[in-house]
Amino acid sequence: MEGAGEIWAYERQTPNLTIGLRVKEVLRHERSPYQELLVVDTVEFGRVLFLDDCIMFTEKDEFFYHEMITHVPLCAHPDPRSVLIVGGGDGGTLREVLKHRTVQRAVLCDIDERVTQATRDFFPTLATGLDDPRTEIRHEDAIPYTASQTGSFDVIIVDSTDPVGPAQGLFEEPFYRSLKEALRPGGIVVVQAESPLVFRNIVQRVVQGLRAVFPATSAYLGPTPTYPGGLWTYGAGLMEGDLMPRRHPRLETKYYTPAIHEAALLMPPFMDNLFR
């Protein structure tokens, strides 16, 4: 298929679906204590981070995911001051969170220090928030950390890897209960909830788990060109209300706008079936 002498990096997105990116250079390939970490420079999508053989982000399209997982909950909250990011050690979500001037404290809790180091070494455009005075980086297990933080956060963003390996517990109901307890009144939790097209069962499980725990829930969709199925679900648990934009701060973004925020909440007919 590919030409002689070419280097390609593949993700087997499901057992039956593969994406391949032509590689200019392998920048790092190591086993951290938690996962296999690969940084490559690709022709089509710029530099790319793989964890356990899955694409976490590419420089070219990461803005879709990081903007949508961040600005929807932060603009739905009337006054987000304290934000927790679970996972997200690459710094992309943190960068977006810190665009909000209301935010006084942003805690990044990712168990794997090597992911953050990879950003420091290879992804300057994702590293901009790591040394911000509002940032607190904790390289520890988010499950006990979250359980210890009763009533601490206005918004919690679960920017995790897939529900296999280190992130498995982040998709389970006991963790959702901790998230709820860690919220301040009026708080909002958003979790990355996988592809509605190729991981229907995970989307359903997340939504059902959130529904079992939170007084109100919501979900929205956004494009993710290099994730399986090209379209991603974000699930939300709320203490009250909904995810409609309540604030319209001036944000420098490539995809997010208040109108796109509202549009992302529209559930197409095929998604309604998914939630039943």
Added chain:
Amino acid sequence: MEGAGEIWAYERQTPNLTIGLRVKEVLRHERSPYQELLVVDTVEFGRVLFLDDCIMFTEKDEFFYHEMITHVPLCAHPDPRSVLIVGGGDGGTLREVLKHRTVQRAVLCDIDERVTQATRDFFPTLATGLDDPRTEIRHEDAIPYTASQTGSFDVIIVDSTDPVGPAQGLFEEPFYRSLKEALRPGGIVVVQAESPLVFRNIVQRVVQGLRAVFPATSAYLGPTPTYPGGLWTYGAGLMEGDLMPRRHPRLETKYYTPAIHEAALLMPPFMDNLFR
């Protein structure tokens, strides 16, 4: 990468980006007079049609593309009676066009009869409109056909392959002029305009071509999980007005709704840059 004894079908979506689908069975593989045609049954996406090594559609996700290329112009038009589909020999767009009761005549003009035959043989869910009494199928070159049809159509949908090979002329300004001449007053043309992420230059060329010819133009976006970049641009040329929904017919759809129609017209910041 893949396991022993497995069959995979790949599309090299760009020289530097590949998608692979695991195949259960190869159903047809032939050279038509115009292109190479492959029909496979895949594990992840059901049956898939490839033309010249490019995925045209998969059973599982074709609804995104076919609904969006059809219902946006047909609902933006106040009374679409006569519709021309250029390309689209697979019948998917035709199926959607015929959901509109206003439509009295739907002409499908695709040069390659073998594509339509593949639908008849392997894709019953796309074939539903082929024998409709309102349908007129013409297996001929759409360029002279369109040039001969002055003032004939309310909506023209250019559901073409990529701008290499047989479809090249369908992306050029002389053809856009024929499209304009073939419209009735108040008519609308929509053309598939490729990926804003990996084919920026084609998107720009289409939009500039339409602008050079039509009194008004517009563009919108929709998800396309198995097309390169996961997100697709549709370009529109109009004799007047815009693409906002003017009719809200009851349509059985999986993705399209009037609210999603309006949302698709919102141009994210990164697209605005693309049009400048």
